[in-house]
Amino acid sequence: MLKSKTFVKKTRSGGVMKIVREHYLRDDIWCGSEACTECKHESTVLQKDACIESNLCSYPHYLVPDTNVVLHQIDILEDPVIRNVIILQTVLQEVRHRSAPIYKRLKDIIHEKEKHVYTFTNEHHKETFIEREPGESANDRNDRAIRVAAKWYSQHLKASEAEADGLKVVLLTNDQGNKQKAEESGLLVYKCEEYIKSLIANPELVDRLALSNDEKNEITSSKVLFPEHLPLSRIQAGIKSGTFLQGTLRASRDNYLEATVFVQREQDDGTEVLIQGLQNLNRAVHQDVVAVQLLPRNQWVAPSSVVLQDEGPAKDDGVEDEDEENVLKTSAAESARKLTGKVVGIIKRNWRPFCGMLNVSHIKESTRHLFTPADRRIPRIRIETRQASSLVGQRIMVAIDGWPKDSRYPNGHFVRSLGGAGEKDTEQEVLLLEHDVPHQAFSQAVLSFLPKMPWSITPEDMVKREDLRSLTVCSVDPPGCTDIDDALHCRELENGNLEVGVHIADVSHFIRSGNALDKEAANRGTTVYLCGKRIDMVPELLSSNLCSLRSNVDRLAFSCIWEMNHKAEILKTRFTKSVINSKASLTYAEAQMRIDDTNNNDDITVSLRGLNKLAKILKRQRIAKGALTLSSLEVRFHMDSETHDPIDLQTKELMETNSMVEEFMLLANISVAQKIHDEFPECALLRKHPAPPPSNYDILLKAAKSKDVEIHTDSAKALADSLDVAKVDGFPYFNTLLRILATRCMMQAVYFCSGMDSDFHHYGLASPIYTHFTSPIRRYADIIVHRLLAVAIGADSTYADLTDKHKQSALCNNLNYRHKMSQYAQRASVAFHTQLFFKSRGVLNEEGFVLFVRKNAIIVLIPKFGLEGTVFFDSKDKAAPNIAFDEEGPTLKVEHHTFHIFDKVKVTISLDDSNIQHQKIRMALTEPVIAGVSVAIPDAEPQAKKPKLDR
């Protein structure tokens, strides 16, 4: 074994330091080829008949990509067609340095057996190692190393009589200089594009090619559309001196020409800077971290209330854009103007692969097409593909490669197809991907931490647990619920007081901190409920079996037990880990029936009645303290059991028992919150709901005023009281509408760590402190709260991360994010099923109410379906009617009719699938009749099956 040494000098931050490292060169590194007879390797990776059919290389060959090819064309390399690739150590190391995610993907490729990818350790091979020459840059040296290794391979294969098979090595590089030098030394070398395009029978690969720099110029005209981005050094200097602000760009959902940048500043809570117009947006994409320069005050604008969707055909010239932007330029009242700025540079791109659909170019032979992402905040992306015809009607994923300053749209490439649009599975996948919901099956590592079946309670489990199996415990849940995480009991004590217990599934007994199962659950954060599908946070064995408090089986629980008098005043609270045996799993309706049935006097029913009585008192007390009762319409689909298509839809009804369970859950949460905060003032995980800033209520106040109703928003109590008395004669639905509007004014409730914040108040529940304790099966926050509580009562041991407030706080951030995303995903799923529903229904004519008035549209709520839709008054193909918008009302005058908030209108609802790429619910006005705007009532109106709900 030949060993020799070379010396490598290295500088490190601070000073120059000479570092000497040994570098052994070996003669026992084999080539890894099946065809080679010289090397003494035990197993080979590269195949003898390495055949990828290609026009350029008709002989079997191995591919040697250089670093840049790997970095930019990893999508290609991942394709199963590309096999027999030699990854040089030099390349691997460079990739590792440059991009961690790509390195990870490259490693995955290398590990895949069928891909036949061999890693050649060229830096330690005695014949392929080269030293950096004086004056040679590191990159040049690496390029040379790659060439030397490729050269060695081709000679080696020749020498070892692989010649007979005609085996050759093909170097792939996009670097012109490198290519030339390689050709001079007699290597077979191609550009990546050249090679991929030459592949016979695999034309779709070409679409995955990321566009490299020199190609971008060909695509667009030379006209520069956007100002240049500033270099990072100037941005940093600008941010330091205060001339630029740094923040995350949030594009508007309704208007593609508008975005806000949320700027976090030390002295205040942060401000929002409005960015308007393509020029000012300057190629920033939703979620990018950007540097913003404020415009002079006289150029400040107000956020426009126009709903604008970028729907025009591919426009490369900026002429039409100017027209588009003119729509925005209206003189706004001085007061409405906001801080306005323009993007001067991008600090960090936050691009990910986007889901969406292809808009096929109008020119038949064209290979350049626009891609419309499902997320409206993402601009359309231009991609190049030859398989457009087969991609039509499919949901695809596309990655952005870059956005040159002379292109109206960013350039990207096709990644993969998800399936046909409109198909339920595809759409579900899309909305999970778009909302970043982790939905893969649980890995083996995670499953390995599940308890072994058959599972039973062991004597060790009983230590530190109370045996409550004798109590008459029952659970009340929605129908079809399999993850039952709470159960209740109530009994009269000898002293005449009542004992009430809330028993919560003891999930933290099964999920121990720090293992893979725990990490996975912490990452998922919450179970996501979609229509007809549930994405579990914990594996099903736990969620639907071991942790689910089903009837007539022994289950581990965490109990919160109060002693109360008949006025529902708490006399004593205690927490304990326990074993329970639920006597019945009821639905809300069943529980209600038992309570109402006066003949029924069994233990369960008596217990339920006691609970119900107390719950009513608790609710009254809570409302007296100023808790808000808000409203939002939730719909429930009746699914066909065979096809899982929605066959009917109904708004969720609330029964007394719903609120009964809710009251006790709130009580348990509040009690636990107090306990853990007393015990761990620095690291308790709590939930707060901040009071909304007064400006949030503007829309509510204006709306109420239009009906001469006074709403007070000074405090939660004032709001609750004034909502209670807000009524308009002959308009029973008014109050609900107001509550819906009030809901929209609220802030998001969030998890936080008590040591990192001082404001604990929960505005909506009017409670000084609150947390989540009652649903550990579906929320990770509850698991942490369980652990904290268990430590507080001495039932479990603590661990380092539990009491680290920074770790806790980071966890809260993830939970809040997952929570928000799961809500969005849920809504999107409902929206999709609503579309499916209307698809089968045809055109309906329904009554609705105007919820908002916009500059060119009204937003109508159909209470029957809980559906919200927009009625546009200007459309591209028709002459626009006379529209006058008054911001004070706000009202919209169309021809001779004026729309106010809460006006009752009739609309037709239909599914607009003329454009299969973006199906949507279309609403058109039928009443009031406005010439040229409203449409005729459809002739054959299908009879609605159900009577309208009276609310």
Next chain:
Amino acid sequence: MAGLELLSDQGYRLDGRKATELRKVQARMGVFAQADGSAYLEQGNTKALAVVYGPHEMRGSRSRTLHDRAVINCQYSMATFSTAERKRRPHGDRKSTEMSLHLKQTFEAAVMTQLYPRSQIDIYVKILQSDGGNYSVCVNAATLAVIDAGIPMRDYVCACTVGFVDETPLADLCFAEESGGVSSLALALLPRGGQIALLQMDARLHQDHLETLIEAAMTACKGVSKVLDEVVRQHLQERSVLSGE
């Protein structure tokens, strides 16, 4: 930027060695004439000089005299120029005191001290260039020096450090590996009998892995002993040729 990849998927380490391979060991005995025994040893880029005086009668405080065996006195030091950063290294700092103590323990186990009651053996070791595995290089150099001095030993004492990365034990760590967050273990072995003269580890390691790690260290030590044996034989041959003339 990610840290260094200590062991690649292909099984090569940073400097191109495989997991069980030692660095190149080169040694010379009898480099100084005044001393009773001396040796110079290179293990890769770690270079050490060992000098042995004795056995001689006790010097300094006589109270340390042992009546049944010899006292072994070890002193370890590092040259100012031994690391990348030039640093003054005062005598008797904590690190070198500890190292001296370890050397002492190692050689008390190997040298047949009972042959020289009431006397003293001095072993001085200096690291000239440091690139990981200082302790083991010192032990290996000192062994040669003791042999050069003609002091009887039970066996060669060979030492080696091993680290544990990706479930694989790495033999003979270099500096980059030692500082790369590897839990390393130093082991001194009397190879023929397989007795362990010293085992030292101050990093965290799962108990399950300890056995494999010790196993790997012993294999590596045996490798070192083979090289040392060759050096000694070579040296003897040269000497006998010289004296034969």
